[in-house]
Amino acid sequence: MSSTTQGILDVSAQPSLIEGDPQLLELSMGPQHPSTHGVFRMNVVLDGETVVKLKPVFGYLHRNHEKIAEKQTYLGCMPYTDRLDYICSLTNNWAYARAVEELAAIKIPERAEYLRIITAELTRLQNHTCLVGFLMQDMGASGTPLMYAFREREKILDLFEALTGARMMCNYMRFGGCRVDTPAGWLAETQKVIDAYPKFLDEFEKLLTSNEILMARTQGVGKVSKELAVSAGLSGPMLRACGVNYDIRKVDRYGIYERFPFRVPLGDHGDVYDRYMIRLLEMRESLKILQQAMREIPEGPIQDPATKPRLFRPKVGEAYGRIECPKGELGFYLISDGTGTPYRFRVRPPSLINLTILEDMCLGATVADVVIILGSVDIVLGEVDR
Amino acid sequence: MIVEPIVESIKAAVPGAALEIVLNPSPSAQHSIVVDATHAVAVAKHLRDAVGLQFDYCSNVTGVDWLPKETSTTTKVKRMVDGVEQEVAEVTKTSTPGYFEAVYHLYSVALRHGPLVLRMRTIDREQTHMASLTPVWRSAEFQEREIFDLYGVHFDGHPDLRRLLMWDEFTDHPMRRDYVDPDDYEYEPTAHAEVLERARKHQEGAPS
Numbered sequence: 336m337s338s339t340t341q342g343i344l345d346v347s348a349q350p351s352l353i354e355g356d357p358q359l360l361e362l363s364m365g366p367q368h369p370s371t372h373g374v375f376r377m378n379v380v381l382d383g384e385t386v387v388k389l390k391p392v393f394g395y396l397h398r399n400h401e402k403i404a405e406k407q408t409y410l411g412c413m414p415y416t417d418r419l420d421y422i423c424s425l426t427n428n429w430a431y432a433r434a435v436e437e438l439a440a441i442k443i444p445e446r447a448e449y450l451r452i453i454t455a456e457l458t459r460l461q462n463h464t465c466l467v468g469f470l471m472q473d474m475g476a477s478g479t480p481l482m483y484a485f486r487e488r489e490k491i492l493d494l495f496e497a498l499t500g501a502r503m504m505c506n507y508m509r510f511g512g513c514r515v516d517t518p519a520g521w522l523a524e525t526q527k528v529i530d531a532y533p534k535f536l537d538e539f540e541k542l543l544t545s546n547e548i549l550m551a552r553t554q555g556v557g558k559v560s561k562e563l564a565v566s567a568g569l570s571g572p573m574l575r576a577c578g579v580n581y582d583i584r585k586v587d588r589y590g591i592y593e594r595f596p597f598r599v600p601l602g603d604h605g606d607v608y609d610r611y612m613i614r615l616l617e618m619r620e621s622l623k624i625l626q627q628a629m630r631e632i633p634e635g636p637i638q639d640p641a642t643k644p645r646l647f648r649p650k651v652g653e654a655y656g657r658i659e660c661p662k663g664e665l666g667f668y669l670i671s672d673g674t675g676t677p678y679r680f681r682v683r684p685p686s687l688i689n690l691t692i693l694e695d696m697c698l699g700a701t702v703a704d705v706v707i708i709l710g711s712v713d714i715v716l717g718e719v720d721r
Numbered sequence: 722m723i724v725e726p727i728v729e730s731i732k733a734a735v736p737g738a739a740l741e742i743v744l745n746p747s748p749s750a751q752h753s754i755v756v757d758a759t760h761a762v763a764v765a766k767h768l769r770d771a772v773g774l775q776f777d778y779c780s781n782v783t784g785v786d787w788l789p790k791e792t793s794t795t796t797k798v799k800r801m802v803d804g805v806e807q808e809v810a811e812v813t814k815t816s817t818p819g820y821f822e823a824v825y826h827l828y829s830v831a832l833r834h835g836p837l838v839l840r841m842r843t844i845d846r847e848q849t850h851m852a853s854l855t856p857v858w859r860s861a862e863f864q865e866r867e868i869f870d871l872y873g874v875h876f877d878g879h880p881d882l883r884r885l886l887m888w889d890e891f892t893d894h895p896m897r898r899d900y901v902d903p904d905d906y907e908y909e910p911t912a913h914a915e916v917l918e919r920a921r922k923h924q925e926g927a928p929s
Contacts, residue, residue: 394886399871402896440748565777565830568860581778581830652747655781655826655836668783668826671747683781683826691863720886 358382362702366395370473370706373716377693377705384701389694393687396720404680409435409510410644412680417504419682420718423462425454425495426660428508433589434656434667435510439649441642447512448591449632453525454498454507455658456621456628460532461491462661463572463614463621464539466713470611471543473710474552480543487535490528497521510647511639522629529625536618544615553608557696557708560605567692570685571663572617573712576602576609583659594631595624607711648675662686662713682721686714722837724752727774734767735760743840753824753838761841761852762878768827768837769857776827776837779858783826784868786898789819789846818845821874825854825861843874853879871896 365376374395380388400419404412416431417424429451436443443451468484492502497518499505507514543549559569564577574581582599584592600616602609649671657666663685670679689712697705728740731754738760743753756764768776791814798811821843828835841851853876855861865876866885873894876882884891893900 394884394888397886399886399895437749438747563859566859568779568858570780579830581833586833650747652745652749653751654745654747654749655751655838656749657780664780666781666826668781668824670785679783679785681781681783687863688860691860 359387364702364705365392371709372469372714375714375716375719377709379697379702379705381702386697386700386702386705389697389705391690391693393720396716398721400721401680401682404677406676408645408675409647409649409677412677413509414504414506416682417506418717419684419721420660420662420665420686420715421503422465422715423458423661424503424505425458425499425507426658426665428505429455429590430656430658430660430665431667432508432510433658434654434669435647435649437656438652438654438669438671439510439642439647441511442639443590444512444636444639445633446516446635447637447639449628450513450517450637451508451590452592452595452628453625453632454495454505456625457491457494457525459621459661460618460625461488462713463618464488466614466710467539467543467611470607470707470710471549473706474549476549480539483535483539483542487532494521494525494528497524509638509642509644511642511644513637516637522632526629529622529629532622533619536615536622540615544612549611550608552704552707553611553711554606555604556607556700556704557711558604558606559692559696563692563695564605567695568688569663569692570689571659571661571713572610572613573663573689575599576613577605578602583657583664587657589658595627597621597624607707610711646675648673653679657683660685662715662718663689682718684718684721686712686716686718690714690719722752722834724754724837727768727837728754730771730774731756731764731767734771735763738764740764745838751836751838753840755840755842758841758843758850758852758877761854762857765825765839765854765857768839773832775829775831776835778828778830778835779825779854779860780828780836781824781826782854782861782864782868783824784872784874784896785822785824786846786872786896787819787822788898789816791816820845821849821851821872823851823865823868823874823876825858849873850875850877852877853882855879870894873897 360381362379362381363376364379365371366374376392378390379386400415416427419427464484464487468481471480495505496502498521499507559577561577561579564574564579578601580599580601597620600613602613651671651673653670655666655668657664665685666683668681669677672678696708724742731738731740739757741755743755745752768774793812793814795810795812797808799806800809823841825839827837827839843849851874853865855865865879868874869882870884870887871894
């Protein structure tokens, strides 16, 4: 199961060996393969069990989100952003709201800032928990870790449902604030979930982190160098697992993140195991942020009264706004021509751009490794294909 | 970012590069630099490698389609009308050609600054060739493919310029502003129709 990379990488450097070699086998992994996390296909050329070429094929879920947005009002685009990365709709909302707020210099009330941080960090918790569950499922740990993860995720989704009315398609944030205030008792319930979470993480880690099979399958698999990671535009846990200290929450200090002391976990090797560990460590940091936010959240308005989302018409100009969403850097680039609809609406999808070097990661690996390398990238096809 | 010193730095390093600053009137104040396609790769390499700039992280690549614009200006002209001199309003129409644009948002992971907005434009909407910056920033690979797919802009020097999201047999570019939706959404020119046709022939010829 372990990968030996060096010798086989040399083979792939000579394309003549691939063309017309009767030894090689071309295999289509996906689009209905369960390990591809949706409708995603990889055309893999195999030499025995070893990958010598891999071409990802996209577009099965393409609905041209960006074109649809060009026919919508600015507010009308907000529910569509939920459908990008449908696991983390709240951070998608925030990224889009941030781009619009950059475009029109909108102020956000204090309480809304705290609600944004609380919902975003809860989203990060449930996304990373889920991802670890999926990764274990891909690795063959059938059932148990995934079900543990889903049990915890459901507690957070219940909170989202109580707050926004929907488990996954939250459509919660607005330019200049949030849509609704917390219902009675919501903060107390949230506090309960946050307080109970470290215990679950301890249990989860005890089950997995030092597991021999997990280590054998993931350590040294899918390695990426620091230089390649930066050049290829990797972001989020993928980038930090390679040891690059770049967290947009720290770099851009958007929202009120500068008030929260938290650490940025970094990896050493850039392999699948590091990506797994980074996510677990990030959850601990998110819990710290959440504890502080729950202590400090003030009373007050949740929407900037000067902004009218329904009649929103920004001045001519453009803005690029980005946030650290659980999967990486999610950015929105908006060009306004002064009307009520964006002239250009661009999504920078972290899932797609993290796949740029999928082939580089998989060359020389076995088919079983390809599955977990893809699992460790953490993709959602709603965002990859848009 | 303040773009003027960056422009000066590029001018010193890449002589002959035609640069233009585009001001952004919105509060975000993300001003951009337009670079010509011939010098784009050299300029990009300078931005990535120069000490003090080090834009090593190309975050986002966007395609934009600007349609031709018609602007009319009214001027008062004195003219002889029926033997009497009169002031007449004269409308002159000027049209600026449309063009495609690729917008690169650059950041520096090493120095933690950004975004620098770099733009590249085609001359008009007929001539669709631009320089690819994938050799400089690997992250542009899929995003330039996406622009090629949805806008039909060709990036010269791209290692693998194929459609990304639409299927290979698709002929149009749906993100163009003048794209017309098809009437029949059911029809897909995929191999599926061919396979069905072959199967039908096979069935007909088969002994019953």
